Amino acid sequence: MRSRDLHVVQSERWCDPRAKLLSGAAWEQHKIPVCRSLNLSTDFDEQFRYLSAKLENTYQDVLKRLPKNDAVEIVKNNKGKDRIKLSRLEKIDEPDSLKILKDKVDKLMPRIDFPELLLETNRMSDFTDECSHISDNNSRVSGIEVSLCAVIMADACNIGLEPLINEDSPQLTRNRLSWVQQNSLARTVYHGRRGEIHEKYREGQEDQLNVLGLATNAIVLWNTVYMQAALDHLRTQGEVIKEEDEARLSPLGRKHINFLGHFSFMLPQDVIEGQLRPLNMGLNHQTVVV
Incomplete structure (x- = not known):
């Protein structure tokens, strides 16, 4: 076998x-x-x-x-x-300055639930606008971005729709999510780097691999935006950041992202209005508005 x-x-x-x-x-x-x-x-x-x-x-x-x-x-x-x-790639050692910078940036990253990350990334890039009904109908269903983000999370995290269903929310009812999962065609996957959408790929299958790729790109974009905010904050505090250290920061970190157990598809009002979330200031729970 x-x-x-x-x-x-x-x-x-x-x-x-x-x-x-x-x-x-x-x-x-x-x-x-x-x-x-x-x-x-x-x-x-x-x-x-x-x-x-x-x-x-x-x-x-x-x-x-x-x-x-x-x-x-x-x-x-x-x-x-x-x-x-x-041939094996040679390991590139990390200088102490890079390790210190990574630690400071990681600690400043806001804590966020994955559903909110998807919604916030959609506000940055409007990636759900590139999703259409499989019939190629251009009509737009009210609140479809919430439903699409829920379906993306269900497939990317391999949890299915059941934990995300909320019959009190029109965007998250069983019928709505099932309809979106079966009939919406993800046309374009965006890849974020340094806070910009710099390349797009034509995709057509709603299989788990493609949805996982889209979710990963959303994480990269969100992380990049907030890493830049963290770097800007450190500079305002008088930190001297080496260009070569900044270039080696990775936008693939996920310790600050909660993927399971909490499925809220609501954004804070300041984020809805286009602002970034406050940076996390550590154990004393202070925040820095950016």
Whole structure:
């Protein structure tokens, strides 16, 4: 038995991914809008030729550079077959100044629940505006951004919709979330760096991997914005920050983000009005408004 030979019915993570594929009349009904959203041809042969040529060109390009790439070797395994061996990356030591800067920035990051992070990131980038109904209908449902963020969290955290359902909130009812999960097509995934949306990728499948990528990008964007606010605060306090240390700060930290157990989809009024959250000032619970 191999991986994926066995599947769990009704499981978000371990189900058969092929069961979610459209086929027959359902595929014919949605083929044009789905292919259009992915910038793909509806002609299989045409798309296959394009991808085959792209793969071949990439392969030939890599092959030409291989002799000059000192980090790659072709060696024999114990069965006499060729395999690729990649050289290990050398560890870059962290200077004490970088360690101190990381610690100070980490402590200043506001504590936040993941649902609020998604909503706040949406206010920064409007990424939910790039989500449309699978029918390609441009109509907009009231409060859809809350429903979309809830579905993103359900899939990205692999918790399903059940913990997020709130029948007292129109945006979080079972019917609304189920409808959004089944019918909304995430068209564009934004990647944030240094507080800016700098690149977009066409995506078309609502599978867990793509949603996880979108959630990760949201974390990167949110962290970047607040890391910059923390750095600005440190500078106002007279801190001298080395450019090379700042360049090595990572926006992938998550200790300040609560992913489970609390599912509030409400933003503070100051954030709704476009302000940033106060920075965290440590054990004495003081805050700095930025």
